Amino acid sequence: MLRVIKILLILTLFFVSSCKEGRTDYHKLTNLEDVLEDPRKYEGQRLHLAGYAHYQEGLSSSLELYIDKEQAKHLDNPNIGIPPSLILLPVDGFEDSLLNCSDRVVSVYGVLFLNPxxxxxxxxxxxxxxxxxxxxxxFCYKTIDKIPEETLQELMRFHKTAPKVGR
Structure with a gap:
């Protein structure tokens, strides 16, 4: 049943993004599960993803995107491994207004980076x-329409040279 809901969500986003109002020519509609399974394939690409946004307070205190609500619900359970997710981050750093999107099913747009x-x-x-x-x-959170190419290059260098430490 959960798989059917995920498929419906992806199809809905596809049809909505194909409409003239929601169409983005530079964001590739992508399944979040595919990105989490093989992130290197999508590194540096502009993506349009859907998932469950949840703010996790703690060491990194960030808004993260999970495949579904069930994954975010079990984060504090020590008997279950940490589910895969990705951090949602504006170019100019974390903003409190991002919290307006926490604990909701969302559609997000952005550029994916891998940080060690x-x-x-x-x-x-x-x-x-x-x-x-x-x-x-x-929009529960609105930011710039497109990150400038020079900024993308700087971000790519920053993320590639970040020291590897445990998350």
């Missing part, structure tokens, strides 16, 4: 939209 010490990071473009049922709603 932090893991997967999606630097946000456009923002984060809440998904309600089969409809993509308004």
């Amino acid at each position: 010490s932090l893991g997967l990071i999606l630097h946000l473009e456009k923002g984060i939209k809440e998904v309600k049922g089969q409809e993509v709603g308004d």
Whole structure:
């Protein structure tokens, strides 16, 4: 049943993003599971993803994107391994307004980077939209439409040279 819901969510996002109002020519609609399984394949690409956003307070205190709510619900259970996720981060750093998107099914746009010490990071473009049922709603967080190419190059160098430490 959960798999059917995921497939419906992806199809809904595909159809909504194909409409003239929601169409983005530079963000590739991608399945979050595929990105989490093989992130190197998507590194440096502009992606449009869907998943469950959850703010996890602690060592890294970040808004992260999970495949579904069930994964985020069990984060404090020591008997279950940490589920794969990616950090949602504006180019200019964490903003409190990101918390408006926590604990919601969302549609996100951004550029994916692999950081040896932090893991997967999606630097946000456009923002984060809440998904309600089969409809993509308004932005719960809005940011710049497109990260400038020079900034992307700087981010790529930064993430590639980050020291590797445990997450």
